[in-house]
Amino acid sequence: MFHTEVCDILGIEYPIILGGMVWIGKADLAGAVSEAGGLGLLAGGGMTLDEIASECKLVKSKTSKPFGVNIPMIRPDVKEMIETSIENGASVITTSSGSPKKFTGMIQDTGCTVMHVIPSVGFAGKCAEAGVDIIIAEGIEAGGHDGFDEITTMALIPQVVDAVDVPVIAAGGIADGRGFAAAFALGARGVQMGTRFVATHESAAHQRFKEAIINIDDCGTTLTGRTTVGPTRSIKNKLTQQIQEAEKRGASTEELFDLIGEGRSAMASIEGNI
Numbered sequence: 001m002f003h004t005e006v007c008d009i010l011g012i013e014y015p016i017i018l019g020g021m022v023w024i025g026k027a028d029l030a031g032a033v034s035e036a037g038g039l040g041l042l043a044g045g046g047m048t049l050d051e052i053a054s055e056c057k058l059v060k061s062k063t064s065k066p067f068g069v070n071i072p073m074i075r076p077d078v079k080e081m082i083e084t085s086i087e088n089g090a091s092v093i094t095t096s097s098g099s100p101k102k103f104t105g106m107i108q109d110t111g112c113t114v115m116h117v118i119p120s121v122g123f124a125g126k127c128a129e130a131g132v133d134i135i136i137a138e139g140i141e142a143g144g145h146d147g148f149d150e151i152t153t154m155a156l157i158p159q160v161v162d163a164v165d166v167p168v169i170a171a172g173g174i175a176d177g178r179g180f181a182a183a184f185a186l187g188a189r190g191v192q193m194g195t196r197f198v199a200t201h202e203s204a205a206h207q208r209f210k211e212a213i214i215n216i217d218d219c220g221t222t223l224t225g226r227t228t229v230g231p232t233r234s235i236k237n238k239l240t241q242q243i244q245e246a247e248k249r250g251a252s253t254e255e256l257f258d259l260i261g262e263g264r265s266a267m268a269s270i271e272g273n274i
């Protein structure tokens with residue numbers, strides 16, 4: 001029942017994707033997800049070209065199954081990131097944060113698959129026109145950066161499914177079998193999860209970040225950047241409060257990005273400053 005066309009396109013057993021997660025989605029996690037039959041993605045966003053090459057090699061030492069790399073289109077070296085990923089064995093490129101149009105043909109010409117992450121029906125249509133193989137529709141429940149229109153996964157998935165002819169993967173707020181089944185009921189042909197995979201032994205997240213995810217309740221996350229640099233879902237803490245206060249007093253984009261950048265010390269660094 002759960003073997004879908006997404007499995008055939010990606011060459012995987014289960015239509016479960018590890019979302020690219022900057023600083024967290026490294027070889028141990030990507031390799032484990034692929035080896036278990038899903039699709040592991042390395043988070044290219046926080047990596048240099050050399051790191052992408054070495055992490056790809058490390059994934060290949062852990063599994064012979066397909067894996068991919070997530071590449072944010074805002075990086076100036078997107079072309080080189082794609083080339084490095086494919087040369088080192090990735091068979092899937094997930095593009096996010098910008099239009100995939102310029103690079104879709106280049107990736108597909110090498111025999112690799114392109115998936116793109118979108119937050120609304122309008123962007124899904126543009127992606128389909130750009131020729132991507134699979135669309136990942138991500139609702140506002142998702143951890144990390146979200147769409148300005150704040151559409152929920154429940155409302156977004158059926159509308160995207162109706163609007164495009166390519167298979168749709170659901171993302172945002174899916175953490176167990178119930179969410180997986182719900183995504184299929186909405187018409188998705190697979191799921192992408194992020195937060196749930198942060199709290200695994202294999203993720204590169206700091207132990208305190210993993211524990212914080214396990215321990216928060218339904219009110220434990222918040223959105224920053226809603227009217228400024230873009231909605232971002234994080235665990236509520238002093239830093240998110242500081243960012244929200246800075247937004248209220250009209251802080252510059254530069255100041256906001258500086259504050260947001262400090263999130264790294266909570267997520268993956270040796271401090272684990274939750």
Ligand SMILES: Cc1cc2nc3c(=O)[nH]c(=O)nc-3n(C[C@H](O)[C@H](O)[C@H](O)COP(=O)(O)O)c2cc1C
Binds near residue numbers: 018019
């Ligand atoms: C800590 C964290 C970092 C993330 N970094 C990225 C990223 O670098 N690129 C990207 O496309 N998505 C990123 N995401 C989004 C995930 O790939 C995924 O789509 C999202 O987490 C799904 O929603 P969920 O967290 O509710 O499972 C990130 C998510 C989290 C939680």
